[in-house]
Amino acid sequence: MAHIKLNNEELPGIRGLLDFRPETAKPLLALAETLLRGPSGLTSGEREIIAASVSYWNQCHFCHTSHAAAAAAHLQTGLNLIDDIKAGLPNTPVSDKLRALLNVAHQVQKGGKNVTDEDIAAAREAGATDQEIHDTVLIAAAFCMFNRYVDGLGTWAPQPNEAYKEMGERMAFVGYGK
Amino acid sequence: MPHINLSNDYPGIRSLFVYRPETAKPLNGLVQVLLHDPHPTLSAGERELIATYVSNLNTCYYCTNIHGAIARHQLGNDAGTVKQVLADANTAPISNKLKSLLKIAAKVQSGGKNVTEDDVMTARAEGATDIEIHDTVLIAAAFCMYNRYVDGLATWQPHNDELYDKMGEQRAREGYGTPPVKVSEMELTQTT
Structure with missing residues (x-):
């Protein structure tokens, strides 16, 4: 049971919290929509993989599984992707660029200052643009928020x-807050 | 030097907001609701103290100093309270309710699962409402985002108390939605 009395106890994860406090739900959903489905050099599938990976490193089951399911819907991989993300994507064809950005995301998950010049240089070397590096850092940071919100x-x-x-299909094709 | 070319001279998160306006909008909307808009029970000063406290735990210089300055202005230019909360929240001149909420915020900072039923019961016993507990958890979580965003891209974070005081005074008065003043156009006696 949640630490606070929600209006609707049946809604899982963040959904019960968004329903409890519509004032904060609005910018939170707008942020998720912009980060994961708005214009970016990275595809929505790639961005959902970053979100799901960070959520896994933060041990947030709801966020990991739902965002991995959204990635699976975008990339048409089937739900095996959920467990493959936990294992570091051994069975999924992933570009060197995305692997380098996942390394940047992992550093952000541990702490912002952990991102080194070398991490950034490696991402650039693999073809990442400044805006893609920006979006990766912000997605990783945002899921350090969403995960703590859901588990806290x-x-x-x-x-x-x-x-x-x-749920993943709805997140992928309908969007957040719609 | 920032990890990416931001093409502007604003400090901290403001440089990132100018660089990427699409994401700035919901990020600014969130902080406005969490810290500045009217709240049923927590004052803006109390909420800014939670944000400052978490930013300090995350050792984010820019966020600690700007929110510390905003908190000071929201609390009637009381610099002592901000300093004491950062030095030792247990002995700071704040309510027992706020102390118990700061304890929850520190747990959230170290990881969401670290918040225990006991932490929540203690806050309730000090009079905290469900909305106050919810908002404390979300403010703490949100600053685990803002701090990582600001430090993860290695933004410019000048060490200049006067600068944070001027920016903090503007935010306490206007909220988060108004355009920032360029550092080069501020009247500063200390150079950055």
Whole structure:
């Protein structure tokens, strides 16, 4: 049970919190929509992989599984992608650029100052633009917020990967806050 | 030097807002609701103290100093309270309720799962409402984002108290949505 009395206890993860406090839900949803579905050099599938990976490193089951399911919907990979992200994507064809950006995201997850000149140079070497580096850092930072929000208030989350299939498709193709 | 070419001379998060207006909009909208808009029970000064406290735990120089300055202006130019909260929140001249909320904020900073039922019960016993607990968790979480954004891109974070005081005074008065003043156009006695 969540740490606070939600209006609708049936809504899992962040959804119960967005429903509890519409004033903060509005900018939070606008941020997710812009970061994951707005214009960017990175595809939505790539950005959802970054979001899901950071959420996994933060051990946030709801955010990891739902965003990995959204990535699977964008990339048409099937739900195996959810577990493949946990393992560091051994079975998914991923560009060197995305791997270098995932390294930057991992440094941000540990702490902003952990990002080194070498991490950035490696991402540039693999073809990342300044705006793609910017978007990666902000997505990683934003999921350090979303994950803490969801877990810090003790929300519940469905366990099996299959429970996130439709949610992921809605996140991918309908969007956030729509 | 910032990790990417931002093509502007604003400090901290302001340089990133100018660089990428698309993401600036919801980021500014969030901080405005969390810290500046009217709140049923927590004052803007109390909310700014939570933001300052978490930014200090994350060792983000820019965020700690700008929100510390905003908190000071929101608290009637009381610099002592901000300093004491950062030095030792337990002995600072703030309510027991705010102390218990800062304890929750510190748990969120170290990881969402670290918040325990006991932490929440203690805050409730000091009179904290569900909305106050919710907003404390979200402010703490949001500053784990803003701090990483500002430090992760290695933005310019001048060490100049006067600069933060002027910027803080503007934000306390106007909120977060108005355009920033260029550092070169500020009347500063200390050079940056």
